Every structure is written in structure tokens, then in C-alpha cells.
Amino acid sequence: MESAWQRMESMHRWILENGDKRTDPWLLVYSPVPVICIFLCYLVIIWIGPKLMKNKEPVDLKAVLIVYNFAMVGLSIYMFHEFMVTSWLANYSYLCQPVDYSRSPLGMRMASVCWWFFFSKVIELSDTVQFVLLTIHTGYNLFAECDFPDSMNMVVFAYLVSLIILFSNFYYQSYVTRKSKKS
Secondary structure, eight states: OOOHHHHHHHHHHHHHHHSOGGGTTSTTTSOSHHHHHHHHHHHHHHHHHHHHTTTSOOOOOHHHHHHHHHHHHHHHHHHHHHHHHHHHHTTOOSSOOOOOOSOSHHHHHHHHHHHHHHHHHHHTTTOOHHHHHHHHHHHHHHHSSSOOOHHHHHHHHHHHHHHHHHHHHHHIIIIIHHHHHHO
């Protein structure tokens, strides 16, 4: 009988063997391990952070947040433009489009903008606004009868589950716990 560790190794090997070979050299794409480590670090930080900052003055991050928000808006505009232009030039179906695994300029351009989207999710790990939008949009792709890569379905599903957990924790900490403390 296979141990849990052997099953994880087997799944990791399957992901590596079935990934998009065109994107293997790109940052954080070849293996799920770096993203899992980033996510675990994020969970540790949100667990330890409030405890460390409990008796400290808040840091004024207004200027940093303004720059960050403008940068993310700029990145979002770029990604929207690239998705629309590339999908229009390649005559993509907006309901169910098989992945173009070719090394054609349009195929690589779409892969590149998909990577930027993925990378923006790594950057925006704490954003809960995307939870609602991604649940509606990817819920269809996740369960539709579509030639969508299984490995991407797992990534999207894990992302949605993590957002549900994080949003639930945020809601509980912000509203339920505060309400009970005021009572």
C-alpha cells in the first residue's frame, strides 16, 4: 500500500510530466512546490503577524498602497488587453477553447498573459475581492465539458478553496469575534 508521501511524490511527478513544456523555464511554473511554500509562508505570516504587532503602533502604508493599487490596475489593464487582443486574433471561443500548446506567436502570447495572470494572483494572495469574481468565472470552466488542462483545474480549485478559507477566517475574525467582544 502506498504511503501518503509516496502518493504526493507520484502526484508531483505527474504534474511535472504533464505540465506545459513551453513554460517550464518561467518563474514559479515548473513545479507547484514554490507556490505551496509561498502560500504556507503567507499563512504563517497572517497567523504570527497580528500577535507580533499587538502592542505596536500601526505603520503608515498609505503611499505604498496607492503605488501598489495603481501598479495592479496597470497590470490588470495590460492583461485584459492581451487576453482580448490575443483571443480575438486567434478566433478563440469565449465559452470553451482548447489550449493552444503550439509555439506559435499567438500561442506563446496567450501563455505569457496567462503566466502574468497567475503571477498577479501570487502577488495579490491576500485580496478577497477576487474571490467572488473568480468563483463565478472559473466555476464554469472548472466543471464544464471543456478541454481544460487537468493540472490547471487543480490549481484553480486549490486557489478557490484557499480563498474560501481565508475569506471565512477574515469574516470570522472581523465580524463574529469583534461582535462577541463588544457584547
